Amino acid sequence: MSYIGRFAPSPTGPLHEGSLLTALASYLEAKKHQGLWLVRIEDLDQPRCDQAHETAILNALEAYGLCWDQRVLRQTDRIKRYEDLCQSLIEKQQAYQCSCSRTDLKSRHALQHYDRYCLLHPNQKQPAAIRLKVEKSLAFKDRLAGHQAIPAEGISDFILYRRDGIVAYQLAVVLDDYEQGVTDIVRGSDLLLETHKQRALQLSLDYPLLEYAHLPLVLAEDGQKLSKQTFATALPTQPEAIIRQLKKAMVRLGQIDETCDTPIDVEGFITFATEVWDIKKVPKVIKNS
Numbered sequence: 001m002s003y004i005g006r007f008a009p010s011p012t013g014p015l016h017e018g019s020l021l022t023a024l025a026s027y028l029e030a031k032k033h034q035g036l037w038l039v040r041i042e043d044l045d046q047p048r049c050d051q052a053h054e055t056a057i058l059n060a061l062e063a064y065g066l067c068w069d070q071r072v073l074r075q076t077d078r079i080k081r082y083e084d085l086c087q088s089l090i091e092k093q094q095a096y097q098c099s100c101s102r103t104d105l106k107s108r109h110a111l112q113h114y115d116r117y118c119l120l121h122p123n124q125k126q127p128a129a130i131r132l133k134v135e136k137s138l139a140f141k142d143r144l145a146g147h148q149a150i151p152a153e154g155i156s157d158f159i160l161y162r163r164d165g166i167v168a169y170q171l172a173v174v175l176d177d178y179e180q181g182v183t184d185i186v187r188g189s190d191l192l193l194e195t196h197k198q199r200a201l202q203l204s205l206d207y208p209l210l211e212y213a214h215l216p217l218v219l220a221e222d223g224q225k226l227s228k229q230t231f232a233t234a235l236p237t238q239p240e241a242i243i244r245q246l247k248k249a250m251v252r253l254g255q256i257d258e259t260c261d262t263p264i265d266v267e268g269f270i271t272f273a274t275e276v277w278d279i280k281k282v283p284k285v286i287k288n289s
């Protein structure tokens with residue numbers, strides 16, 4: 001399969017208008033390429049995640065006609081895989097133990113950019129986090145956000161495993177995308193800055209680099225960020241409301257205008273949406289309307 005896309009929600013709340021945009025855009029782009037579209041539940045942050053939200057998200061995706069290929073992967077089922085990968089990076093000296101506390105980092109002005117203290121002064125103090133020794137990073141071209149230069153200060157040795165023993169999102173996402181054979185990622189631009197870290201890890205692991213398209217954030221009419229509350233509300237599930245929401249999402253994504261006549265059944269709508277979909281039409285800024 002030459003195109004494998006995915007949608008990777010964290011079950012910290014129901015599917016809402018914001019996550020519908022990401023789900024729909026990643027689905028349509030995968031289908032436009034006759035590719036697969038996978039769903040992965042990113043539930044590592046257990047205190048914030050809830051099984052009920054997971055069920056609600058999957059039910060909503062189905063109700064909105066976004067049917068995934070293959071079985072849904074859940075990150076908490078894969079902890080051992082993440083631990084093994086981390087261990088092998090340590091053995092190959094591509095990752096190292098770091099016992100610096102927040103206070104240590106603060107006093108050395110190393111909070112934003114780690115100063116490699118624990119790489120230069122190895123120690124076995126506990127508790128400790130595991131950091132990637134970033135050796136290589138590359139600029140890249142995002143299909144929507146354009147050229148992404150490496151930050152002037154470089155990519156800091158970021159955390160793969162937290163001091164409290166919880167695997168960091170970066171490590172899990174890179175291994176999952178690799179093992180699921182993902183080739184292309186369409187997601188929200190709140191994750192754009194994380195991409196450099198994920199690419200640094202892919203380079204360390206000799207994994208293929210992926211294609212990225214980061215969707216613009218949805219802004220309020222006045223250009224301000226939308227309040228969390230706007231996007232905390234679960235999507236409606238009555239048939240006419242579903243079509244209304246799908247249509248709104250397609251308008252926001254720059255694919256159709258409000259007056260467009262669309263099929264009124266979900267399956268028909270998704271087929272129509274796949275036919276008209278053109279990622280190049282996604283606007284630079286999405287206004288809430």
Ligand code: GLU
Nearest residue numbers: 008009010042173187191
């Ligand atoms: N789980 C992340 C989120 O819900 C998305 C991660 C990704 O798409 O790489 O924000």
